[in-house]
Amino acid sequence: MTTTTRVAPARTARGERRRQQILDAATGLFIDPGYRATSLRDIATAAGMSHPGLLRHFAGKDDVLRELVERFETGNQLWIQAQEDAANPVTVMDIARRNAEHPGYLALFSALAGEATTTTHPAHGHMADRYAQMRSYADQAARSTRPHFRLGTGRDVSAESIRLVAGWDGLQVLQLYLPDRVEVVRELDAHQQAVTRPYAWAITHGSDDASGVIPPLRTLASDATEPAGNTAGRARRDQIVADAMTLFAATGYADTSMRTIAERVGVSKSTLFHHYPTKEDLLRAVLAARDSEIAQRRQPQATSAAELLRDLPRGATTNTESAPGLVEVYSVLCCEATATRHPAHDYFRERFDTALDVFGALFAAAARDGDLPAHRDPAHEAVWLVALWDGLQIQWLYDREHIDVAAHLSAHLDDVLPRR
Numbered sequence: 001m002t003t004t005t006r007v008a009p010a011r012t013a014r015g016e017r018r019r020q021q022i023l024d025a026a027t028g029l030f031i032d033p034g035y036r037a038t039s040l041r042d043i044a045t046a047a048g049m050s051h052p053g054l055l056r057h058f059a060g061k062d063d064v065l066r067e068l069v070e071r072f073e074t075g076n077q078l079w080i081q082a083q084e085d086a087a088n089p090v091t092v093m094d095i096a097r098r099n100a101e102h103p104g105y106l107a108l109f110s111a112l113a114g115e116a117t118t119t120t121h122p123a124h125g126h127m128a129d130r131y132a133q134m135r136s137y138a139d140q141a142a143r144s145t146r147p148h149f150r151l152g153t154g155r156d157v158s159a160e161s162i163r164l165v166a167g168w169d170g171l172q173v174l175q176l177y178l179p180d181r182v183e184v185v186r187e188l189d190a191h192q193q194a195v196t197r198p199y200a201w202a203i204t205h206g207s208d209d210a211s212g213v214i215p216p217l218r219t220l221a222s223d224a225t226e227p228a229g230n231t232a233g234r235a236r237r238d239q240i241v242a243d244a245m246t247l248f249a250a251t252g253y254a255d256t257s258m259r260t261i262a263e264r265v266g267v268s269k270s271t272l273f274h275h276y277p278t279k280e281d282l283l284r285a286v287l288a289a290r291d292s293e294i295a296q297r298r299q300p301q302a303t304s305a306a307e308l309l310r311d312l313p314r315g316a317t318t319n320t321e322s323a324p325g326l327v328e329v330y331s332v333l334c335c336e337a338t339a340t341r342h343p344a345h346d347y348f349r350e351r352f353d354t355a356l357d358v359f360g361a362l363f364a365a366a367a368r369d370g371d372l373p374a375h376r377d378p379a380h381e382a383v384w385l386v387a388l389w390d391g392l393q394i395q396w397l398y399d400r401e402h403i404d405v406a407a408h409l410s411a412h413l414d415d416v417l418p419r420r
Contacts, residue, residue: 114335
């Protein structure tokens with residue numbers, strides 16, 4: 001997990017204290033209200049200095065972000081090296097525990113993970129390198145002659161490393177939304193216990209009480225309603241939502257102005273506000289449109305809970321191949337909205353809460369049918385599946401050539417739900 005070292009000019013002790021003061025202020029603001037919603041003047045005010053005074057230390061907000069990220073990563077690198085020098089090999093669990101206990105780490109990196117998926121973001125290259133390095137670290141740890149955790153027979157080390165990092169990232173986002181239901185370290189520990197067993201391992205298969213009953217699939221009801229209007233008006237609203245979705249995916253919600261959206265659509269601001277009086281109204285419409293498009297493509301034909309779960313990767317294939325914009329807008333907004341003041345925060349919190357309930361019920365039904373092995377906990381499997389799916393989508397946005405979301409989801413579900 002190395003970073004590019006930049007040569008910095010010599011600094012006085014007072015100058016270094018001022019820089020740290022700026023970085024401390026920026027950390028809180030980048031977490032809430034978020035990097036894109038924070039201006040350099042906001043940072044200066046929070047740091048108790050003037051805007052010109054801040055500019056003597058940092059040329060722009062991007063420079064603040066780069067140094068903040070480097071300091072977080074450098075601290076981890078030094079700690080890992082110190083532990084290894086003392087003959088105390090560092091495990092993934094050790095790193096996860098350290099990150100979870102570091103004030104602001106989870107929120108900052110979860111927000112950046114989504115924001116930096118766009119190639120123009122100042123931290124895009126750093127975050128892409130970070131994912132590659134984390135996968136490499138997990139891979140090396142598993143292949144070591146003294147592995148930090150052992151993989152069961154039949155498991156592909158590289159693939160398991162990708163899924164471990166993806167699930168880890170997804171858990172960090174989930175914990176920020178649902179701290180009472182999700183704890184990163186606990187869920188990681190449960191996952192690593194599971195992968196010590198052989199791939200697709202089960203003590204027994206089959207059940208005399210198998211019912212094949214599939215629990216009802218609840219969806220997140222949207223509070224965005226379609227305004228009344230004529231055909232031309234509906235077509236204009238559809239165009240506004242489509243263009244807003246593209247812009248939100250590219251630059252985030254906070255950094256996209258209504259003026260920019262109006263220019264993209266080719267209408268005046270007054271026309272845009274006629275259809276959507278506030279930016280929050282437009283955001284709700286974008287999220288509702290995404291939900292509607294995905295729901296229309298889902299046509300479950302499964303005859304059991306296990307079959308329905310195994311069929312989920314088909315939707316992931318459709319998303320990445322034919323509707324990548326839906327993945328982009330979801331990932332950007334989901335990570336951006338971890339800030340509690342974000343207008344989409346409650347939407348994603350409810351979405352995740354519902355997803356855990358739905359998948360938990362499906363895994364519990366699979367357990368009753370004898371399809372989920374007895375050593376697997378339905379609640380944990382629901383959490384891990386949601387986290388893995390979201391984490392894989394984020395990794396795919398950084399490396400579309402090498403990350404196959406559907407293939408990894410299929411491999412995971414075949415492991416959790418061994419076929420008879």
